[in-house]
Ligand code: PEP
Protein backbone atom coordinates (compact mmCIF):
# COMPACT_ATOMS: atom_id res chain seq x y z
CA UNK A 1 0.00 0.00 0.00
CA UNK A 2 1.26 3.47 -0.79
CA UNK A 3 0.34 6.52 1.24
CA UNK A 4 0.63 9.84 -0.54
CA UNK A 5 1.20 12.66 1.92
CA UNK A 6 -0.35 16.10 1.43
CA UNK A 7 2.08 18.76 0.16
CA UNK A 8 3.38 21.09 2.85
CA UNK A 9 2.92 18.58 5.68
CA UNK A 10 5.17 19.59 8.61
CA UNK A 11 7.99 17.18 9.45
CA UNK A 12 6.53 16.37 12.87
CA UNK A 13 3.21 15.27 11.36
CA UNK A 14 4.99 13.07 8.85
CA UNK A 15 6.98 11.44 11.65
CA UNK A 16 3.78 10.78 13.60
CA UNK A 17 2.22 9.17 10.50
CA UNK A 18 5.18 6.84 10.04
CA UNK A 19 5.15 6.00 13.74
CA UNK A 20 1.41 5.26 13.57
CA UNK A 21 1.91 2.82 10.70
CA UNK A 22 4.88 1.12 12.39
CA UNK A 23 2.91 0.76 15.61
CA UNK A 24 0.36 -1.31 13.66
CA UNK A 25 3.15 -3.80 12.94
CA UNK A 26 4.20 -2.70 9.44
CA UNK A 27 7.56 -1.72 8.03
CA UNK A 28 7.66 1.52 6.10
CA UNK A 29 9.67 2.98 3.28
CA UNK A 30 9.81 6.75 3.01
CA UNK A 31 10.38 8.37 -0.35
CA UNK A 32 10.71 12.15 -0.65
CA UNK A 33 10.04 13.45 -4.15
CA UNK A 34 10.36 17.00 -5.39
CA UNK A 35 6.63 17.58 -5.08
CA UNK A 36 5.34 14.79 -2.90
CA UNK A 37 6.36 12.52 -0.09
CA UNK A 38 5.24 8.93 -0.23
CA UNK A 39 5.18 6.30 2.51
CA UNK A 40 5.32 2.72 1.28
CA UNK A 41 3.79 0.16 3.64
CA UNK A 42 5.37 -3.27 3.52
CA UNK A 43 3.19 -6.24 4.45
CA UNK A 44 -0.43 -7.36 4.02
CA UNK A 45 -2.98 -4.78 3.02
CA UNK A 46 -5.97 -4.87 5.35
CA UNK A 47 -8.80 -2.55 4.36
CA UNK A 48 -9.14 -1.47 8.00
CA UNK A 49 -5.68 0.08 7.84
CA UNK A 50 -6.64 2.00 4.72
CA UNK A 51 -9.74 3.37 6.43
CA UNK A 52 -7.75 4.41 9.49
CA UNK A 53 -5.15 6.14 7.35
CA UNK A 54 -7.84 8.18 5.62
CA UNK A 55 -8.72 9.50 9.07
CA UNK A 56 -5.28 11.12 9.41
CA UNK A 57 -5.13 14.75 8.32
CA UNK A 58 -1.86 14.69 6.35
CA UNK A 59 -2.91 11.67 4.23
CA UNK A 60 -3.90 12.64 0.71
CA UNK A 61 -4.39 9.24 -0.87
CA UNK A 62 -3.96 5.56 -0.01
CA UNK A 63 -3.27 3.36 -3.00
CA UNK A 64 -3.56 -0.41 -2.61
CA UNK A 65 -1.09 -2.48 -4.59
CA UNK A 66 -2.76 -5.84 -4.18
CA UNK A 67 -6.24 -6.66 -5.49
CA UNK A 68 -8.94 -7.14 -2.85
CA UNK A 69 -9.47 -10.72 -4.05
CA UNK A 70 -6.94 -13.54 -4.21
CA UNK A 71 -8.49 -16.96 -4.80
CA UNK A 72 -10.44 -15.91 -7.88
CA UNK A 73 -7.62 -13.80 -9.35
CA UNK A 74 -6.13 -15.06 -12.60
CA UNK A 75 -2.75 -15.44 -10.92
CA UNK A 76 -4.19 -18.12 -8.61
CA UNK A 77 -4.87 -20.41 -11.59
CA UNK A 78 -3.39 -18.99 -14.79
CA UNK A 79 -4.67 -21.82 -16.96
CA UNK A 80 -8.31 -21.06 -16.03
CA UNK A 81 -10.99 -22.98 -14.15
CA UNK A 82 -12.59 -25.85 -16.02
CA UNK A 83 -15.11 -28.20 -14.46
CA UNK A 84 -17.80 -30.62 -15.41
CA UNK A 85 -21.44 -30.73 -14.47
CA UNK A 86 -23.09 -34.01 -15.47
CA UNK A 87 -20.84 -34.37 -18.47
CA UNK A 88 -21.03 -30.74 -19.61
CA UNK A 89 -17.69 -28.96 -19.50
CA UNK A 90 -17.71 -25.37 -18.31
CA UNK A 91 -14.71 -23.15 -18.96
CA UNK A 92 -13.30 -25.32 -21.74
CA UNK A 93 -12.94 -24.43 -25.40
CA UNK A 94 -16.45 -25.67 -26.14
CA UNK A 95 -19.21 -23.20 -25.23
CA UNK A 96 -22.26 -24.46 -23.31
CA UNK A 97 -25.58 -22.74 -23.82
CA UNK A 98 -28.05 -22.60 -20.92
CA UNK A 99 -31.59 -22.09 -22.13
CA UNK A 100 -35.14 -22.22 -20.84
CA UNK A 101 -37.91 -20.05 -19.53
CA UNK A 102 -37.43 -17.28 -17.03
CA UNK A 103 -39.85 -19.13 -14.77
CA UNK A 104 -41.12 -22.69 -14.56
CA UNK A 105 -44.85 -22.18 -15.16
CA UNK A 106 -46.05 -25.79 -15.39
CA UNK A 107 -44.69 -29.20 -16.29
CA UNK A 108 -45.91 -29.26 -19.84
CA UNK A 109 -44.30 -25.95 -20.87
CA UNK A 110 -41.03 -26.82 -19.22
CA UNK A 111 -40.76 -30.26 -20.80
CA UNK A 112 -41.63 -28.87 -24.20
CA UNK A 113 -39.02 -26.12 -23.81
CA UNK A 114 -36.39 -28.55 -22.56
CA UNK A 115 -36.88 -30.84 -25.56
CA UNK A 116 -36.79 -27.98 -28.05
CA UNK A 117 -33.75 -26.19 -26.64
CA UNK A 118 -31.88 -29.48 -26.44
CA UNK A 119 -32.71 -30.24 -30.07
CA UNK A 120 -31.37 -26.79 -30.99
CA UNK A 121 -28.06 -27.48 -29.22
CA UNK A 122 -28.49 -26.20 -25.68
CA UNK A 123 -26.64 -28.24 -23.08
CA UNK A 124 -28.05 -26.92 -19.79
CA UNK A 125 -31.68 -26.22 -18.86
CA UNK A 126 -32.54 -23.05 -16.99
CA UNK A 127 -35.77 -22.14 -15.20
CA UNK A 128 -36.67 -20.20 -12.08
CA UNK A 129 -38.59 -21.83 -9.26
CA UNK A 130 -37.84 -19.09 -6.73
CA UNK A 131 -38.14 -15.78 -8.52
CA UNK A 132 -36.79 -12.51 -7.25
CA UNK A 133 -39.24 -9.75 -8.09
CA UNK A 134 -38.85 -6.07 -7.63
CA UNK A 135 -42.55 -5.94 -6.75
CA UNK A 136 -43.85 -7.98 -3.80
CA UNK A 137 -47.12 -8.43 -5.74
CA UNK A 138 -45.67 -10.18 -8.80
CA UNK A 139 -45.40 -13.92 -9.32
CA UNK A 140 -42.65 -15.45 -7.20
CA UNK A 141 -42.33 -18.85 -8.78
CA UNK A 142 -43.63 -22.33 -8.06
CA UNK A 143 -41.14 -23.11 -5.29
CA UNK A 144 -40.44 -26.79 -4.65
CA UNK A 145 -43.04 -27.86 -7.23
CA UNK A 146 -41.01 -25.94 -9.80
CA UNK A 147 -37.84 -27.73 -8.66
CA UNK A 148 -39.55 -31.11 -9.07
CA UNK A 149 -40.57 -30.20 -12.61
CA UNK A 150 -37.00 -29.14 -13.43
CA UNK A 151 -35.67 -32.44 -12.11
CA UNK A 152 -38.26 -34.33 -14.19
CA UNK A 153 -37.14 -32.45 -17.30
CA UNK A 154 -33.53 -33.35 -16.51
CA UNK A 155 -34.48 -37.00 -16.09
CA UNK A 156 -36.16 -37.01 -19.47
CA UNK A 157 -33.65 -34.98 -21.50
CA UNK A 158 -30.39 -35.52 -19.61
CA UNK A 159 -29.83 -31.75 -19.51
CA UNK A 160 -28.30 -30.55 -16.23
CA UNK A 161 -30.39 -27.92 -14.48
CA UNK A 162 -29.57 -24.44 -13.23
CA UNK A 163 -31.97 -22.53 -11.01
CA UNK A 164 -31.86 -19.60 -8.64
CA UNK A 165 -31.62 -19.77 -4.88
CA UNK A 166 -32.44 -16.59 -3.01
CA UNK A 167 -32.39 -17.51 0.65
CA UNK A 168 -29.84 -19.23 2.89
CA UNK A 169 -32.71 -21.37 4.25
CA UNK A 170 -33.36 -22.81 0.77
CA UNK A 171 -29.83 -23.75 -0.26
CA UNK A 172 -30.10 -27.35 0.83
CA UNK A 173 -33.52 -27.84 -0.72
CA UNK A 174 -32.60 -26.27 -4.07
CA UNK A 175 -29.35 -28.22 -4.16
CA UNK A 176 -31.32 -31.47 -3.86
CA UNK A 177 -32.82 -30.80 -7.30
CA UNK A 178 -30.42 -28.47 -9.12
CA UNK A 179 -27.02 -29.15 -10.65
CA UNK A 180 -25.92 -25.52 -10.60
CA UNK A 181 -27.17 -22.90 -8.14
CA UNK A 182 -27.78 -19.44 -9.52
CA UNK A 183 -27.21 -16.32 -7.47
CA UNK A 184 -29.22 -13.53 -9.06
CA UNK A 185 -28.25 -9.95 -9.62
CA UNK A 186 -30.24 -8.76 -6.59
CA UNK A 187 -28.34 -11.14 -4.32
CA UNK A 188 -24.81 -10.68 -5.59
CA UNK A 189 -23.92 -8.84 -2.41
CA UNK A 190 -25.96 -11.06 -0.07
CA UNK A 191 -22.87 -12.20 1.77
CA UNK A 192 -24.57 -14.67 4.08
CA UNK A 193 -26.08 -16.42 1.05
CA UNK A 194 -22.68 -16.45 -0.65
CA UNK A 195 -21.04 -17.93 2.44
CA UNK A 196 -23.70 -20.62 2.74
CA UNK A 197 -23.36 -21.61 -0.92
CA UNK A 198 -19.56 -21.39 -0.78
CA UNK A 199 -19.47 -23.89 2.05
CA UNK A 200 -21.80 -26.22 0.16
CA UNK A 201 -19.11 -26.38 -2.56
CA UNK A 202 -21.79 -26.88 -5.20
CA UNK A 203 -21.41 -25.51 -8.70
CA UNK A 204 -22.69 -21.95 -8.65
CA UNK A 205 -23.28 -19.17 -11.16
CA UNK A 206 -22.88 -15.69 -9.74
CA UNK A 207 -24.64 -12.98 -11.68
CA UNK A 208 -23.20 -9.50 -11.62
CA UNK A 209 -25.10 -7.05 -9.43
CA UNK A 210 -26.95 -4.55 -11.60
CA UNK A 211 -25.13 -1.68 -9.90
CA UNK A 212 -21.87 -3.42 -9.11
CA UNK A 213 -18.51 -2.80 -10.64
CA UNK A 214 -16.24 -5.63 -11.69
CA UNK A 215 -14.11 -5.45 -8.56
CA UNK A 216 -17.17 -5.78 -6.31
CA UNK A 217 -18.39 -8.70 -8.41
CA UNK A 218 -15.06 -10.49 -8.08
CA UNK A 219 -15.05 -9.88 -4.34
CA UNK A 220 -18.48 -11.52 -4.16
CA UNK A 221 -16.97 -14.49 -6.04
CA UNK A 222 -14.16 -14.47 -3.49
CA UNK A 223 -16.78 -15.09 -0.78
CA UNK A 224 -17.81 -18.26 -2.60
CA UNK A 225 -14.21 -19.31 -3.16
CA UNK A 226 -13.13 -18.59 0.38
CA UNK A 227 -15.79 -21.01 1.62
CA UNK A 228 -14.06 -23.73 -0.41
CA UNK A 229 -16.11 -23.62 -3.61
CA UNK A 230 -14.07 -24.14 -6.74
CA UNK A 231 -16.91 -24.52 -9.22
CA UNK A 232 -17.83 -20.91 -9.75
CA UNK A 233 -19.15 -19.34 -12.94
CA UNK A 234 -19.52 -15.59 -13.41
CA UNK A 235 -22.43 -14.21 -15.43
CA UNK A 236 -22.58 -10.75 -17.00
CA UNK A 237 -26.27 -9.84 -17.23
CA UNK A 238 -26.17 -6.13 -17.83
CA UNK A 239 -25.94 -3.18 -15.50
CA UNK A 240 -28.12 -0.16 -14.88
CA UNK A 241 -26.98 2.96 -16.69
CA UNK A 242 -28.60 6.19 -17.86
CA UNK A 243 -29.55 4.46 -21.14
CA UNK A 244 -33.30 3.91 -21.43
CA UNK A 245 -33.47 2.15 -24.80
CA UNK A 246 -32.81 -1.24 -23.23
CA UNK A 247 -33.74 -2.81 -19.89
CA UNK A 248 -30.08 -2.95 -18.87
CA UNK A 249 -26.80 -2.11 -20.55
CA UNK A 250 -24.96 -5.31 -21.39
CA UNK A 251 -21.34 -4.63 -20.50
CA UNK A 252 -19.46 -6.34 -23.28
CA UNK A 253 -16.19 -4.93 -21.90
CA UNK A 254 -16.70 -6.95 -18.74
CA UNK A 255 -16.07 -10.20 -20.58
CA UNK A 256 -12.45 -9.60 -21.65
CA UNK A 257 -11.79 -7.60 -18.48
CA UNK A 258 -12.93 -10.43 -16.22
CA UNK A 259 -11.17 -13.06 -18.33
CA UNK A 260 -7.99 -11.10 -17.72
CA UNK A 261 -8.52 -10.52 -13.98
CA UNK A 262 -9.93 -13.90 -13.03
CA UNK A 263 -9.55 -17.58 -13.90
CA UNK A 264 -13.29 -18.21 -13.57
CA UNK A 265 -15.46 -18.98 -16.61
CA UNK A 266 -17.68 -16.11 -17.74
CA UNK A 267 -21.18 -16.60 -19.13
CA UNK A 268 -23.17 -13.94 -20.98
CA UNK A 269 -26.88 -13.36 -20.39
CA UNK A 270 -28.07 -11.14 -23.24
CA UNK A 271 -31.72 -11.79 -22.28
CA UNK A 272 -31.56 -9.72 -19.10
CA UNK A 273 -28.73 -7.68 -20.62
CA UNK A 274 -31.06 -6.21 -23.24
CA UNK A 275 -34.59 -7.00 -22.08
CA UNK A 276 -35.74 -7.25 -25.71
CA UNK A 277 -35.91 -10.48 -27.66
CA UNK A 278 -35.04 -8.79 -30.98
CA UNK A 279 -31.69 -7.71 -29.54
CA UNK A 280 -30.76 -10.97 -27.84
CA UNK A 281 -29.15 -12.76 -30.83
CA UNK A 282 -26.87 -9.84 -31.76
CA UNK A 283 -25.57 -9.46 -28.22
CA UNK A 284 -25.21 -13.23 -27.81
CA UNK A 285 -22.96 -13.36 -30.87
CA UNK A 286 -20.99 -10.33 -29.70
CA UNK A 287 -20.43 -12.00 -26.33
CA UNK A 288 -19.02 -15.13 -27.96
CA UNK A 289 -16.74 -12.98 -30.12
CA UNK A 290 -15.60 -11.18 -26.96
CA UNK A 291 -14.57 -14.45 -25.32
CA UNK A 292 -17.61 -15.57 -23.29
CA UNK A 293 -17.42 -19.16 -22.09
CA UNK A 294 -21.16 -19.70 -22.39
CA UNK A 295 -24.57 -18.16 -22.89
CA UNK A 296 -27.74 -18.02 -20.83
CA UNK A 297 -30.82 -17.44 -22.98
CA UNK A 298 -34.47 -17.19 -21.98
CA UNK A 299 -36.73 -19.24 -24.26
CA UNK A 300 -40.50 -19.66 -23.97
CA UNK A 301 -43.05 -21.65 -26.05
CA UNK A 302 -45.16 -18.50 -26.36
CA UNK A 303 -43.37 -15.40 -25.08
CA UNK A 304 -46.55 -13.32 -25.35
CA UNK A 305 -48.07 -15.48 -22.60
CA UNK A 306 -45.00 -15.77 -20.36
CA UNK A 307 -45.59 -15.03 -16.68
CA UNK A 308 -42.22 -13.31 -16.52
CA UNK A 309 -39.76 -11.72 -18.92
CA UNK A 310 -41.79 -12.49 -22.06
CA UNK A 311 -40.43 -9.40 -23.82
CA UNK A 312 -36.91 -10.79 -23.73
CA UNK A 313 -37.73 -14.47 -24.29
CA UNK A 314 -37.00 -16.09 -27.63
CA UNK A 315 -39.44 -18.37 -29.41
CA UNK A 316 -38.17 -21.86 -30.27
CA UNK A 317 -37.62 -20.77 -33.87
CA UNK A 318 -35.71 -17.64 -32.90
CA UNK A 319 -33.55 -19.67 -30.52
CA UNK A 320 -32.76 -22.19 -33.24
CA UNK A 321 -31.76 -19.41 -35.64
CA UNK A 322 -29.61 -17.77 -32.98
CA UNK A 323 -27.84 -21.06 -32.26
CA UNK A 324 -26.99 -21.52 -35.95
CA UNK A 325 -25.42 -18.06 -36.08
CA UNK A 326 -23.71 -18.49 -32.71
CA UNK A 327 -22.09 -21.69 -33.97
CA UNK A 328 -20.53 -19.74 -36.84
CA UNK A 329 -19.14 -17.06 -34.54
CA UNK A 330 -17.81 -19.70 -32.16
CA UNK A 331 -16.03 -21.36 -35.06
CA UNK A 332 -14.59 -18.02 -36.18
CA UNK A 333 -12.94 -17.61 -32.78
CA UNK A 334 -11.64 -21.18 -32.70
CA UNK A 335 -14.34 -22.66 -30.46
CA UNK A 336 -17.55 -24.59 -30.82
CA UNK A 337 -20.92 -24.69 -29.11
CA UNK A 338 -21.91 -27.49 -26.78
CA UNK A 339 -19.80 -27.63 -23.67
CA UNK A 340 -18.64 -31.12 -24.53
CA UNK A 341 -14.98 -32.01 -24.63
CA UNK A 342 -13.75 -31.70 -28.22
C1 PEP B 1 -33.19 -14.71 -14.16
O1 PEP B 1 -32.18 -15.33 -14.56
O2 PEP B 1 -34.34 -14.97 -14.52
C2 PEP B 1 -32.99 -13.53 -13.29
C3 PEP B 1 -33.91 -13.16 -12.40
O3 PEP B 1 -31.84 -12.92 -13.52
P1 PEP B 1 -31.19 -11.60 -12.84
O4 PEP B 1 -30.90 -12.00 -11.44
O5 PEP B 1 -29.98 -11.37 -13.68
O6 PEP B 1 -32.20 -10.50 -12.96
Ligand code: MN
Nearest residue numbers: 102298308309
Ligand atom coordinates in the same frame (compact mmCIF):
# COMPACT_ATOMS: atom_id res chain seq x y z
MN1 MN C 1 -35.72 -13.66 -16.17
